[in-house]
Amino acid sequence: MSRAATATSSSEEVCHLIDGLIEAAAKFVARERGDGIVRKWLPQRERDVQDMSEERMLAMMADAVLLSSDLLLSQPSASGATAFDRLARSWGNAPVAEREAVAALCRARFRLLRLEQGADGAGIRVRDVVTGEVLRLADAELLPLLDGTTLFGRVVTLPGGVGCLAGAATPLDVAALAVAAGHPAAGASAASANVRWAEAVYAHVVRHGTLDVPGLNRPMGEAGGVGLFEEEQSELEDLAMAWLALDARAPDANLLQRTRQTASLANILDTLAAAVLSRDGGRDDVAAAIERLLLVQLEVAQHRERHGVGGLTLALIASGLADVVAKQGWPQRVRTLFETLRAKLTGGRVAEDPELERLVQRIQALRAKTVAQGCTEHEALAAAEKVAELLDRYGLSLGELEFRAQSCEGIGIQTNRRRIAPIDECIPAIANFFDCRVWAERAEAAPLRYIFFGLRGDVTAARYLYEMVERAFETETNAFRASDIYFEMAGERRAATNSFQTGLARGISGKLHAIRATREATMRGGSGRDLVPAKAAMVEQEMDKLGLSLSSRALGRGKLVLSDAFAAGEAAGQRFEYAPGIAATA
Structure with a gap:
């Protein structure tokens, strides 16, 4: 076994150990402190609550509970000690490996990371957006995420330029990324400033939402209910599940026609995103079904373009996709999926008589x-x-x-x-x-x-x-x-x-x-x-x-x-x- 592979294997073992230590550290956080943060983040006016959908309110509550708990692990008490500091003192007689893991956890800091490369033998390559530093994350749980995704979370740095996420890993949309990158304490090394930074990012995520990634910051859901489309896009959700139910069978004329009638720029972009999110969440079966649906939608666009009907063209889709990647922070792998499917389409007109x-x-x-x-x-x-x-x-x-x-x-x-x-x-x-x-x-x-x-x-x-x-x-x-x-x-x-x-x-x-x-x-x-x-x-x-x-x-x-x-x-x-x-x- 190579030295790099050995180091990675050891790092993964430390990451698993740290996961257990975080659970132990949570016992040193007073519950009323978490309740106070949750109340501060959630909307105070009754009108704001009434205007919110039930689904959004539930997501907000879930984010508030999870992120407040994660924040309090690093937030110092009146005495200046964090939950990790108290854990370290209580584990003074633990084995050397565990004491070293606790010490590393005490040094952990919140960081803003962009995924640059999928997993290889040395982990997942990420770049610190604030400092430009390149790290390798040993966290196997991040394997489904797209290159270009931006994450916010607490990072434990291990020897050899390897690290692992210790606590919540929060994917950021464009607005949340702007808050994180533009905060005065962004990337601060001082513990108190670093926590203030995290509190500002978490408060924004709770109040305004962020990217929903099943398996990371959202539940995986059932086979037919992964929540890949907005509520008003129930037709796309139903179609995706209909294609999933086909397995390897061919669609009938009714399903084909229903799918063709959803071909529009907005629907195709949303369906591309849903396919990638499914793959990210480990639902390859759902992703494969949505990709079959997408091929039909793209064939419609190609057909309309070839026959000079309507304004939907493959070039228009490519342009719209480039726009959302640039302006809304969509990952490049959405564009890669589009180009892959586009290449599968048969092109060209039959030679005329x-x-x-x-x-x-x-x-x-x-x-x-x-x-x-x-x-x-x-x-x-x-x-x-x-x-x-x-x-x-x-x-x-x-x-x-x-x-x-x-x-x-x-x-x-x-x-x-x-x-x-x-x-x-x-x-x-x-x-x-x-x-x-x-x-x-x-x-x-x-x-x-x-x-x-x-x-x-x-x-x-x-x-x-x-x-x-x-x-x-x-x-x-x-x-x-x-x-x-x-x-x-x-x-x-x-x-x-x-x-x-x-x-x-x-x-x-x-x-x-x-x-x-x-x-x-x-x-x-x-x-x-x-x-x-x-x-x-x-x-x-x-x-x-x-x-x-x-x-x-x-x-x-x-x-x-x-x-x-x-x-x-x-x-x-x-x-x-x-x-x-x-x-x-x-």
Whole structure:
């Protein structure tokens, strides 16, 4: 056995001996002194107690009792003697090893330590935050803690630069660390000043709380109740336990979907922390279950990023994690866990079919040529039908496996409006025309944004058709404002314009539905193959992976319109003729 290993083994034996000595020293502390400190630390006003949750009050009481007892072991009495001094005098005839351990305990001082390295053959490497001194702790109980965690506690220094924690080991959050590091007596060697420092840190921890580490300053709890999430995050707690109950089995569709719907920046950060805390507390089974949950959440983020849906991305999560590590003192191992899980995700889009690439380029070229020029509703509908014909032809040319290998994506349509307008009634019809799903996204005080989601060619076509319809609204509205109907509606022209556009939207939507019905009948009759349900199943499967919770709402129902203007708009929307120039362009 090496000399370092022998020294460590001996140090561990001394640490175990000191644990027993602390229990013996506690007999020399008067109980009423502890009661006085507890009363001083706990809130005095009844209102403060009433505003506190039962869980927080219980944690505060537990901290107050534990930390006051620990503080009193080093706090001198009126005669200047500490409980450790009295213990030393009573053990004058003890064996040499025990007397030396008691003497070392009398010299112990409170220190602020940051864990820098996990256990190895020489103990756990820590750095004194105040002095910069590096120590090795022999305490096996600290093995689960994360590198970077800051602890406050009484340290017994042993020969060879080895030490052990003698009493409570309190993990500090950012606020508690600031109190500890900024106290005037921080790191003081004088016994009385050192105790004043500890009293200030302990008082802050009792009153304001600190990091909760199961197995260190909090109970380990039951298998299903480790208290890893806040009270308002019961859904995450339930999900973690559901994944734990699976053991090695695969999750069902319901559990997968529930997990996907929790994918948000705040939830993912909290779940990362819960996984690390579980590992720290020795609950590897819980940690493994939470990590499986996390992989699903991160897959959702990757999926949304790949398809251009929503704002959640892996880069955003990495940035948020870096922020809490820097500002809130989260340990680096939380970031390490994220990077480990991130590396497990499969990335990259399946290579596209060259024919699809050419089709997308043709649609984009058509879009660039016609949208910029302006168009009537006739031209918009003619272009839509031509593009749909190209897409149908492409889909029917693929084999079954090739067809199902296509990827989905999302395309965002940013409007400059914060309110629903008549043109928005065309959105569902456009999405349905090209076999897409569509939904609205709107952040607070931000313009309305639509997301078309489906096969790549379909969403490209949907964006093109939306822009064509948008220009058609502009063209047809300008023509209406130059009409006799508009001229005769002096005093009601704003309502007339709105009524015309409502009718125009109704007419265009109706025409799109009619053209689609004709397309479906033609495809089924000519090929015997129905693309519509196959596309719907593919898109729905990809939608599930996005973990979105969408709700439907009717647009434009119950509007009051001017009948003549509405009829003019509806008639404009229902007229349809091919525009050879646009058809030829495609």
